[in-house]
Amino acid sequence: MVIIGAGQAGLQIAETLRAEGFADEIVLIGEEKFPPYQRPPLSKAWLNGETAEERLFFRGAEFLAAKRIDMRLGVAAKSIDRAERNVLLADGAALSYSGLALATGARARIPPIAGVDLAGVCSLRDIEDAREISRRIGQAENIVIIGGGFIGLEIAAAARKRGRAVTVIEALDRLMARAVSQKISAFFADLHRAHGVSLVFSAQVAAIEGSEGRVAAVATADGRKIPADLVIIGVGAVPNDELARAAGLECSRGVVVDKYGRTSDEKIVAAGDCTVFRRDDGRMIHFESVQYAVEMAKAAGASLLGKSKPFVAAPWFWSDQYDVKLQMAGLSEGFDAMVERRSGESAFSLFYYRQGELIAVDSVNRPGEHLLARRLLDAHISPEPAQAGDPASDLRPLLR
Ligand SMILES: Cc1cc2nc3c(=O)[nH]c(=O)nc-3n(C[C@H](O)[C@H](O)[C@H](O)COP(=O)(O)OP(=O)(O)OC[C@H]3O[C@@H](n4cnc5c(N)ncnc54)[C@H](O)[C@@H]3O)c2cc1C
Numbered sequence: 001m002v003i004i005g006a007g008q009a010g011l012q013i014a015e016t017l018r019a020e021g022f023a024d025e026i027v028l029i030g031e032e033k034f035p036p037y038q039r040p041p042l043s044k045a046w047l048n049g050e051t052a053e054e055r056l057f058f059r060g061a062e063f064l065a066a067k068r069i070d071m072r073l074g075v076a077a078k079s080i081d082r083a084e085r086n087v088l089l090a091d092g093a094a095l096s097y098s099g100l101a102l103a104t105g106a107r108a109r110i111p112p113i114a115g116v117d118l119a120g121v122c123s124l125r126d127i128e129d130a131r132e133i134s135r136r137i138g139q140a141e142n143i144v145i146i147g148g149g150f151i152g153l154e155i156a157a158a159a160r161k162r163g164r165a166v167t168v169i170e171a172l173d174r175l176m177a178r179a180v181s182q183k184i185s186a187f188f189a190d191l192h193r194a195h196g197v198s199l200v201f202s203a204q205v206a207a208i209e210g211s212e213g214r215v216a217a218v219a220t221a222d223g224r225k226i227p228a229d230l231v232i233i234g235v236g237a238v239p240n241d242e243l244a245r246a247a248g249l250e251c252s253r254g255v256v257v258d259k260y261g262r263t264s265d266e267k268i269v270a271a272g273d274c275t276v277f278r279r280d281d282g283r284m285i286h287f288e289s290v291q292y293a294v295e296m297a298k299a300a301g302a303s304l305l306g307k308s309k310p311f312v313a314a315p316w317f318w319s320d321q322y323d324v325k326l327q328m329a330g331l332s333e334g335f336d337a338m339v340e341r342r343s344g345e346s347a348f349s350l351f352y353y354r355q356g357e358l359i360a361v362d363s364v365n366r367p368g369e370h371l372l373a374r375r376l377l378d379a380h381i382s383p384e385p386a387q388a389g390d391p392a393s394d395l396r397p398l399l400r
Pocket residue numbers: 004005006007008009010029030031032038039040041042043075076077078103104105106124125126151240243271272273274287288289290291293316317318319320
């Protein structure tokens with residue numbers, strides 16, 4: 001079995017193959033020189049200096065050796081020959097496969113703005129990016145973050161903790177707009193302002209301006225010029241699906257997979273950020289999350305062995321900003337009713353309904369309610385709105 005991409009999903013596929021009883025050779029190919037590691041802390045605990053770098057790595061060398069996972073690090077896969085069933089690596093080696101998994105992840109999207117190549121313009125995807133950003137935050141006076149999504153806002157929080165002036169420029173009129181409701185956006189806008197972040201909404205970046213090759217300011221289309229000696233671009237990610245496209249696999253915004261992680265080639269599965277998931281109802285969903293990468297990898301690993309273990313769980317995600325933990329379960333998009341369950345000024349959950357059915361719950365500093373929400377969503381149980389909205393009402397009995 002050959003797995004391309006030694007990240008969250010790639011490692012999970014390898015481990016799933018072993019857990020499912022596969023005893024033959026597994027080769028895990030990784031372009032980065034690091035063994036598989038967690039990315040979420042790169043914009044949170046690691047950037048805040050609360051987690052040591054060694055703690056990012058999922059597994060030690062001993063575990064990988066014991067599982068006989070042959071890791072080839074620091075080398076990229078260059079092409080796939082589906083007819084011959086082999087993968088060509090950048091170092092010229094060719095690996096034949098009986099089953100192939102694509103877990104190539106995604107990369108930061110860099111918009112075509114003048115000045116993105118200047119020194120001091122960064123984006124965050126991997127350990128090396130994080131090291132550079134951390135070092136530059138240490139030296140910067142004025143930081144401009146382009147994009148008010150999760151990663152940009154987490155970096156903003158980390159930079160404020162280190163006392164830097166931070167401006168976030170967002171093209172839309174609210175924060176994290178693709179993922180959360182208006183109410184959560186407003187809560188986080190207040191939070192960032194209270195911590196001294198300057199938020200600029202509904203603004204397009206016209207250019208990043210430099211002086212002597214170094215970034216100096218960000219100019220917006222409406223004529224503002226914001227001084228900056230560090231600019232971080234956080235405007236989403238692009239799936240690394242080029243290998244799959246070149247090999248003729250069906251791709252949309254990513255490699256198309258079904259709930260079993262299967263691609264349009266029966267010998268090839270895919271999982272994680274490089275994929276787009278075609279649900280049974282035909283809707284295409286692109287998730288970039290640990291849960292999705294892990295669960296789809298488990299399904300994909302089982303599929304490689306001819307087993308059917310579909311990925312069905314409701315999606316969940318989290319973000320840490322200052323001392324606030326936001327946790328989301330389900331997809332709130334398209335809700336027609338919302339109920340607030342409030343336990344304190346900065347502790348509440350929002351329950352979203354569509355036609356009386358619970359579709360999502362966003363929790364702020366309510367980890368217990370988040371876990372409960374995931375179980376309710378997975379079991380398709382919808383509490384009565386009045387009950388959901390009453391913090392004194394125990395929802396756990398509904399699960400019995
Ligand atoms: C800063 C940051 C914060 C995040 N925070 C959260 C969070 O709070 N919660 C959450 O759920 N998710 C979070 N995510 C998303 C989460 O980390 C990803 O969804 C997850 O890592 C996806 O796993 P993956 O295996 O698909 O991709 P990756 O982990 O990116 O692994 C893909 C690997 O494949 C390698 N690769 C690519 N092409 C090739 C090739 N041709 N040959 C060989 N190797 C190749 C890449 O170098 C990479 O190492 C965050 C991501 C980032 C970057």
